Ligand SMILES: Cc1cc2nc3c(=O)[nH]c(=O)nc-3n(C[C@H](O)[C@H](O)[C@H](O)COP(=O)(O)OP(=O)(O)OC[C@H]3O[C@@H](n4cnc5c(N)ncnc54)[C@H](O)[C@@H]3O)c2cc1C
Ligand code: SF4
């Protein structure tokens with residue numbers, strides 16, 4: 001697969017990773033970010049591009065279970081990684097508990113920030129460092145919401161955390 | 174982004190060699206600063222050397238009771254390491270005051286040290302900037318300079334170093350281990366970052382081909398009386414306008430050893446050991462703190478938009494010293510004092 005603008009002077013880099021449980025081996029130009037790879041050639045457009053500069057969190061995905069900003073990662077640097085995007089968390093028939101809680105708590109309006117919020121929230125839960133509502137707000141501060149759904153987002157996360165940490169961790173895997 | 178070639182270094186020696194032999198090459202760690210700057214074409218490397226596979230992801234105890242943190246340990250892993258939390262809580266607190274959880278998961282110890290300024294003009298290739306393009310001028314002097322330096326600036330550049338982690342490391346007096354074509358050497362933390370002078374393009378004293386391998390911290394008596402106070406435009410996910418790292422050793426209400434490092438005010442984390450020494454043995458009260466703040470800021474100079482930082486820094490120093498000496502540390506989640 002040839003991804004990115006053509007430039008024959010620079011060799012393509014063979015890169016292998018698992019995305020949402022599926023194995024990929026791709027020939028990539030080194031300047032393609034994970035975010036552009038996901039949204040472009042792989043047609044996984046659930047992950048959103050807000051700022052493209054690490055300032056909004058819309059592009060949050062899980063790499064080996066940890067939340068990061070996909071806009072600031074070169075895809076080639078992730079050789080060997082296991083990547084989970086919003087598409088890999090649940091399906092309309094069988095939603096991830098975090099997805100369900102976001103719906104139940106009305107935790108979005110336009111929905112643009114939501115895939116990033118949900119991936120971030122799942123990363124947050126598995127980190128296991130939340131002891132208070134203030135912790136949820138602080139540890140979700142890397143995800144901006146222009147619609148200001150913050151209160152309901154925190155409610156949804158609190159709800160899921162109340163349901164038991166282990167269940168969430170298993171569902172994320 | 175401009176096209177570049179990409180290689181993964183497998184050993185520190187190979188990375189050093191690749192870096193030293195190609196003036197167009199740069200190191201890639203977490204990428205959170207470098208990739209951002211490449212998108213703006215502020216950085217235009219011809220070659221990227223990915224150092225993420227190097228064996229520099231360790232936190233080791235040292236025989237003297239100190240600690241050694243590898244250059245590739247992420248900011249999150251440092252901040253949440255049990256040894257760092259108990260023995261160097263000031264460092265953990267400063268890291269958690271910075272960026273966002275996602276960014277801290279990617280950002281590395283080495284990258285945080287070497288990250289570049291957030292000066293708006295540095296980021297905008299359409300404007301003059303001596304740091305980005307030596308000799309082109311400084312658009313911040315006489316321009317919008319709300320976030321700029323009040324201490325140690327020059328006529329060439331008034332940028333500040335943006336790191337929170339480094340302010341704590343300055344107070345704690347870390348040592349930086351680097352490896353270059355000539356082998357390994359240690360750099361004292363206060364000698365690592367530079368003041369701009371007439372060479373603002375140089376942020377630090379790394380020589381060509383040198384790579385940060387690790388940082389070391391000595392054992393200390395600051396785990397009880399310390400605080401990292403960060404003031405910014407919003408409570409989270411924003412760079413410091415002014416920050417203060419304080420580490421104090423107290424005996425019978427007197428200051429035995431007091432260290433005050435300032436962030437957001439200069440081209441490097443700002444510390445003045447001579448001023449600190451003047452306060453050894455002094456009773457730890459508000460009057461002393463105010464005097465110390467005055468002394469630390471005696472050379473402060475505003476540039477218009479950033480005048481407010483001078484009184485802000487004075488108040489922040491006093492508050493941080495009060496918090497530290499009373500053992501009430503700054504809670505980086507609730508933003509309150511415990
Ligand atoms: C939106 C946003 C908000 C942020 N907010 C804050 C904040 O509030 N406080 C704060 O402190 N920081 C903040 N940061 C900055 C962040 O901490 C840095 O981007 C990060 O620490 C850089 O580490 P990295 O590993 O990603 O470095 P990279 O981007 O990989 O590299 C940065 C530079 O360091 C060099 N480098 C990397 N490793 C080494 C090494 N071992 N030896 C020599 N050179 C090396 C690279 O060549 C490059 O020049 C923020 C960043 C963003 C994008
Ligand atoms: S302050 Fe420094 S970084 Fe900013 S425009 Fe001036 S020279 Fe460039």
Ligand code: FES
Nearest residue numbers: 050051052057071
């Ligand atoms: S798109 Fe990555 S942080 Fe905004």
Ligand code: FES
Nearest residue numbers: 109111145146147
């Ligand atoms: S729901 Fe619209 S940006 Fe968050």
